[in-house]
Amino acid sequence: MNEQYNGSELVVKALKDLDVQFIFGYPGGSVLDLYDALFEQTDIEHVLVRHEQAATHMADGYSRATGKTGVVLATSGPGATNCITGIATAYMDSIPMVVLSGQVPSNLIGDDAFQETDIVGCSRPIVKHSFNCRNAEDIPSILSKAFYLASSGRPGPVVVELPKDVLNPQIKFKYNMPAELEMRTYNPNTKGHGKQIKKAVEAILSAKKLVIYSGGGIILSNTSDKLTELVEKLNAPITNTLMGLGGISGSHPNFIGMLGMHGSLEANKAMANADVILALGARFDDRVTNNVSKFCPNAKIVHVDVDPTSISKTIQAHIPVVGCLDTVIEQILEGVSQSNVSIDRSAQEAWWNEITGWRAKNCLSYDTEKDKLKPQTVIEKLYEITNGNAYVTSDVGQHQMFAAQYYPFKKPRQWINSGGLGTMGFGLPAAMGVKVAFPSDDVVCVTGDGSIQMNIQELSTCLQYGLNVKVVSLNNRSLGMVRQWQDMLYGGRHSSSYMESLPDFVALAESYGHVGIRVDHPDELDDAMQKAFSITDRLVFLDIRVDESEHVYPMQIKHGAIDEMWLKKGVKA
């Protein structure tokens, strides 16, 4: 019991006790002692990235796929500031992450020392919380708090700053991991208020046109099964946000597609015409609502969220319920069973008939051409070849929307994308993080020629650690989503949205030691995909030349109501 540890060893021991298996990071001056302590052990594997931003996205992807807290280690100054985009990405999507950042020695803080940045200050608006560690003895308790905060309530990133002197290998301390955490200022709500639950249940049961609208909260709280049970019990139509896809199986008969800017017509129509909306772990983001002043005028809104600030932030909730989805859905299920209000089944049938009418418009149909490969076709082929079972990460842009629309996800945590911040460069490192967790599963990064170049250096990390993901790049020689907006809203003036000097991606992949396959013609797609997925011991980069003029449809009309949409070029719903 009297064993003594230096600061760096305290960090490593605490991380082990907190069940950390992987750290994603990059060494540098202020954290060399910590890297030395990592070298001495084998319980925690460190994955060396090529840029710290990628470390944060890897930790993020790892976390989204497993539900565990992702851990990042970076040095002070530029190492820490390179993490900012990844921290903000995790913050916007509520992903549990702990970022350990080096810092210059305590006595130099504030002197503009070499590689000094106030990373706690820089990251303050984009973290759930942060800690300056000033005494090595506090390391175990600070880390246990950091992990608890990151993963409980509404999860999010936590930054821990470790000055070099705190990690000093020469000074030793006792290891004191607190058995119980005491935080008088932090009590994440767990149970929904009884009265509110009662009101919610009454509203749900007496609805004639109910829609369940669920978001990323369902994924984060692992409540997909309970959600499905609720949907089936009520026979309600359900729509998912971009972050909530997989919360219910994409092929479930009650699933009416994603809603919002590029959502399905039936989902947005159902929302617009609903009399009761049950929002579960979603936050009425502007990419869902479109014009808030025209948002679902006839709907009574029941909003369940673990974070009270999400409720009535953009859209006023009529029945707010604060609580963990896990408990609240159970409370609602119980309330539904015990209530003497019964669902008006004939109204429900009429409601489903209305929805079937919107579904019949088949809003995801698209025109194919003999010689031009459509990006939608690529995603459909990807679904077919992977039997819908792959983990799919994406970057940001048209390809992201095509993946969300044309790959119906079967289960939660299968679809991994930067929904809130919209971070280009997220997809590849996120896929790598997933592959670290699930080495024998198919992990696909759907990307584009713009996004992939924002973290392409990680192809090198993939080789070092044998992270054999599939990169499916929908190459349209332009920044497709920017170009689409320029086509639709800027009179076709393509200001800086084209890529004039793209690399030869096949040769590039090969130079990093991987397999590159190029697809130019629709006829080549099937063979190329078959080949790519038959190779399991190498990373395969598919450079797929798609029709550059293709737009993502449906698309909400700017400033309109949620269901005012373009269905095709020049065709309104």
Add this chain to the structure above:
Amino acid sequence: MKRILAILLENEPGSLSRIVGLFSQRAYNIDSLTVGTTDDKTLSRITITTHGDDRVVEQITKQVNKLVDVLKVFDLTEVSHIERELLMVKVYARNEATRAAITRVSDVFGATIIDMGKQSYTLQLTSSSDKIENFLKMLCHESDLIEVVRSGSVGIGRGDKALRS
């Protein structure tokens, strides 16, 4: 509408900047802000006066509450409360007539003279922000202001209960 928020939070380095950062990051207004320790040395108390409609103030309160360092947030304007602010003001007092006028205004408002120079008086007034505004306005009629220092409001609820309980 004007609101006075009382915030109890951990007395830790950086906790004040989390509050201030939140207000600027979310474009909320701060009309005044004061901070000090409490009888419990591990806790600080911040008083922020702000304004906004009910929806904005509800969001502010929720967002402040969400900060991990914050123990309690309370909108004092929702209950019977006492608000006080300290004013120190230096005014020209060059001749007898002006000095008499300043003294008269000070007497009416309950301000005291706490210092004087060859040509000036320094006055002190502890009162509500409204009354301080008024006092300054009246003082301006009698003389020219040299310097104004205001502490920002602090507030406390009436009755036996503490914010913490």
